[in-house]
Amino acid sequence: MRTKVIAANWKMYKTPDQTRDFFRDFLPLVSDHTRDEIVVCPPFLDLPAALESAKGSNVAVGAQNVHWKEEGAFTGETSVVQLVALGIHHVIIGHSERRQYFGETDDTVNLRLKTALEAGFTPICCVGEVLEEREAGATDDVLRRQCTRAFHSISAKKAAKLVVAYEPVWAIGTGKTATPEIAAEAHAVIRHEASRIFGEEFASNLRILYGGSVKPENASALMGQEEIDGALVGGASLDAKSFAAIVKY
Numbered sequence: 183m184r185t186k187v188i189a190a191n192w193k194m195y196k197t198p199d200q201t202r203d204f205f206r207d208f209l210p211l212v213s214d215h216t217r218d219e220i221v222v223c224p225p226f227l228d229l230p231a232a233l234e235s236a237k238g239s240n241v242a243v244g245a246q247n248v249h250w251k252e253e254g255a256f257t258g259e260t261s262v263v264q265l266v267a268l269g270i271h272h273v274i275i276g277h278s279e280r281r282q283y284f285g286e287t288d289d290t291v292n293l294r295l296k297t298a299l300e301a302g303f304t305p306i307c308c309v310g311e312v313l314e315e316r317e318a319g320a321t322d323d324v325l326r327r328q329c330t331r332a333f334h335s336i337s338a339k340k341a342a343k344l345v346v347a348y349e350p351v352w353a354i355g356t357g358k359t360a361t362p363e364i365a366a367e368a369h370a371v372i373r374h375e376a377s378r379i380f381g382e383e384f385a386s387n388l389r390i391l392y393g394g395s396v397k398p399e400n401a402s403a404l405m406g407q408e409e410i411d412g413a414l415v416g417g418a419s420l421d422a423k424s425f426a427a428i429v430k431y
């Protein structure tokens with residue numbers, strides 16, 4: 183049995199005060215929840231407020247990106263050393279918005295992933311096809327390529343804490359959700375690729391989350407699929423009640 187991960191990706195939303203307000207409302211709603219792991223990934227600026235608010239609770243706090251060097255002249259970047267110093271051990275890597283708008287490539291995803299795993303983090307590595315790729319019937323090839331490159335020269339032992347998120351780009355922020363069946367099919371491709379790269383046992387334990395317009399209304403159908411091991415939630419995670427409803431699908 184794979185423990186599900188229900189993770190929030192706040193993207194570029196909320197101030198530190200709004201972060202504290204969210205946790206004040208959210209924590210009591212999920213305080214008795216032990217079935218799944220809960221992770222909230224706010225913007226970097228909100229991490230101290232989130233950590234302080236979530237202290238001693240069943241909610242982990244994660245970052246939305248990390249650089250592959252420990253330090254250096256990399257304006258605007260954040261290192262694992264800095265995140266560890268705060269007490270962060272979860273990080274989203276290779277989100278499609280970083281790939282689309284900030285020049286993230288399969289190779290930089292690989293560098294970030296290696297560094298995060300080396301530092302003992304639980305990385306949530308995002309993969310997913312754009313609409314044109316799906317319409318061209320290229321989804322499986324895209325997922326295989328993204329996985330092969332992201333996992334390049336990483337051993338199964340090193341990858342033990344890896345979590346993958348399947349986020350079809352056409353379903354992000356659009357209100358269009360992949361049907362549970364479409365998502366499960368893509369997850370099976372990713373699991374097969376993980377099995378080829380890391381071995382069958384590793385793949386059978388690998389948690390693969392679904393992301394893309396997950397809402398309280400569709401969470402239970404998605405989470406009901408055996409292949410789906412949790413959710414990475416954008417818009418619907420910004421509201422305490424709505425994210426709690428997803429956690430408790």
Ligand code: 13P
Nearest residue numbers: 191354355394395416417
């Ligand atoms: P939405 O839930 O807003 O579609 O965003 C999904 C996402 O990108 C999570 O990382």
